Amino acid sequence: MPSLKECESFIQQLNSSLKNFSFYPKGHPYVAQPIKRSYEMLSNFFKESDEVNISSIEGLIWVQNIPLPSENMWDYIMNVFKVKNKDNLKILKNITFKEWEDFVTKVALIKEEILSDEFSENIVFHSIESEDIKKTAEKVYTEAIDVVKNVISEVRMGRIPKADEVKSVVGKMVDMVLKDKQTMIGLSLIKSYDDYLFHHSVNVTILSLALGETLKIRPDLLREMGTAAMLHDIGKVSIDPKIVLKPDKLTDEEWEQMKKHPVTGYETLKKMEGVSEVVLRVALEHHMKYNLTGYPEVTKEYKLHPASMILSICDCYDAMTTHRVYQRCHEPREALEFMTRMAGVSFEPNYLKAFIKMLGIYPQGTLVKLNTGETAIVSSPNPSSPDEPVIKVIYDIFGTKLEKPKIYDLSQKPVDEETNQKVIIVGTVSATWQDIEVQEHLRD
Numbered sequence: 001m002p003s004l005k006e007c008e009s010f011i012q013q014l015n016s017s018l019k020n021f022s023f024y025p026k027g028h029p030y031v032a033q034p035i036k037r038s039y040e041m042l043s044n045f046f047k048e049s050d051e052v053n054i055s056s057i058e059g060l061i062w063v064q065n066i067p068l069p070s071e072n073m074w075d076y077i078m079n080v081f082k083v084k085n086k087d088n089l090k091i092l093k094n095i096t097f098k099e100w101e102d103f104v105t106k107v108a109l110i111k112e113e114i115l116s117d118e119f120s121e122n123i124v125f126h127s128i129e130s131e132d133i134k135k136t137a138e139k140v141y142t143e144a145i146d147v148v149k150n151v152i153s154e155v156r157m158g159r160i161p162k163a164d165e166v167k168s169v170v171g172k173m174v175d176m177v178l179k180d181k182q183t184m185i186g187l188s189l190i191k192s193y194d195d196y197l198f199h200h201s202v203n204v205t206i207l208s209l210a211l212g213e214t215l216k217i218r219p220d221l222l223r224e225m226g227t228a229a230m231l232h233d234i235g236k237v238s239i240d241p242k243i244v245l246k247p248d249k250l251t252d253e254e255w256e257q258m259k260k261h262p263v264t265g266y267e268t269l270k271k272m273e274g275v276s277e278v279v280l281r282v283a284l285e286h287h288m289k290y291n292l293t294g295y296p297e298v299t300k301e302y303k304l305h306p307a308s309m310i311l312s313i314c315d316c317y318d319a320m321t322t323h324r325v326y327q328r329c330h331e332p333r334e335a336l337e338f339m340t341r342m343a344g345v346s347f348e349p350n351y352l353k354a355f356i357k358m359l360g361i362y363p364q365g366t367l368v369k370l371n372t373g374e375t376a377i378v379s380s381p382n383p384s385s386p387d388e389p390v391i392k393v394i395y396d397i398f399g400t401k402l403e404k405p406k407i408y409d410l411s412q413k414p415v416d417e418e419t420n421q422k423v424i425i426v427g428t429v430s431a432t433w434q435d436i437e438v439q440e441h442l443r444d
């Protein structure tokens with residue numbers, strides 16, 4: 001841990017270089033010296049730690065975990081956090097002098113559009129609170145996967161699982177969806193080829209909760225719906241795995257087996273303690289389709305539970321956007337376009353509309369083409385301006401993977417350095433979507 005004095009002199013140097021830029025040009029010793037000194041101090045910090053954190057918390061500047069005395073007014077640094085609307089700056093060990101100098105220069109010549117740029121990958125602004133939410137959300141996601149795994153292995157062993165654990169983790173998922181829906185939706189992009197059923201159950205739960213919240217469903221029903229979503233495909237456990245994972249088209253007989261999973265699931269769940277009517281109905285109804293032409297067969301008068309109609313939308317979307325042995329995965333927009341054609345047939349039209357609106361015209365994970373010729377992935381949709389999401393440029397105009405992806409918040413109207421043009425999305429790309437490690441790009 002560095003001493004308070006070391007932290008103070010580092011901030012002092014950084015603040016001076018920022019301040020002196022207002023009076024002296026780049027390269028002037030009054031500007032250059034403090035940049036050089038602060039870089040030397042950074043290198044010292046890196047002897048003990050791989051990153052240096054500067055934070056602005058309740059009017060104080062903190063370096064690593066040390067708050068600096070309040071009598072020092074680090075106005076210029078404070079202002080950077082204010083303009084950037086973030087409260088933490090992470091500087092990573094590999095930072096070169098050139099990167100540090102560029103960063104200080106850009107920040108000193110403060111202009112909002114310049115600050116919307118990301119700097120080198122070794123310097124990242126964060127928001128402390130949103131970082132915490134992200135970490136908690138990831139923890140809840142992992143916990144939910146474990147819970148589904150347990151329930152499924154109990155059923156496989158012929159035991160009757162209890163619903164308590166499912167309910168408890170669903171409670172946490174509801175909290176997280178209410179707190180930060182987009183982060184949770186982002187996690188639903190985690191797909192697993194091998195553990196398809198576990199991830200599918202959790203992803204469908206997140207999407208159903210998010211859609212339920214969008215439709216302003218009561219929190220108690222939201223929780224029931226979450227439990228239902230976690231358990232909706234439990235009937236698949238009883239089907240021969242060779243059928244569930246078969247890469248080719250199912251034979252008529254195999255299809256008949258597959259179609260039994262809603263009823264089998266309903267019967268399994270009925271034996272479980274503490275399972276509500278909604279959970280049972282969702283398991284039974286999730287493949288019936290909006291116009292009741294699905295399975296199991298029912299009469300025309302049958303009334304689907306709203307939770308079943310919500311779940312079937314999320315179920316289809318997650319299944320379509322996951323790569324499986326027998327199915328290439330669809331890019332999010334492609335899946336939504338397909339589903340739109342099924343409005344009123346498979347899906348309740350208003351719920352589907354709300355679902356599409358919730359995901360935005362460019363849902364997280366969508367590959368987009370830019371006017372610069374580059375290819376980017378949508379890392380965060382922007383509900384207030386749907387065609388201006390935050391994107392991460394991952395391929396250059398020749399389709400070569402960038403070593404350092406560029407991040408643009410399109411709502412900040414970024415300008416391409418080479419062409420001087422405003423960067424905009426001109427279309428989506430679907431062909432290569434499955435080749436890209438979406439998670440890799442969305443989770444870092």
Ligand SMILES: [Fe+2]
Binds near residue numbers: 232233261286287
């Ligand atoms: Fe199903």
Ligand SMILES: [Fe+2]
Binds near residue numbers: 233
């Ligand atoms: Fe499903």
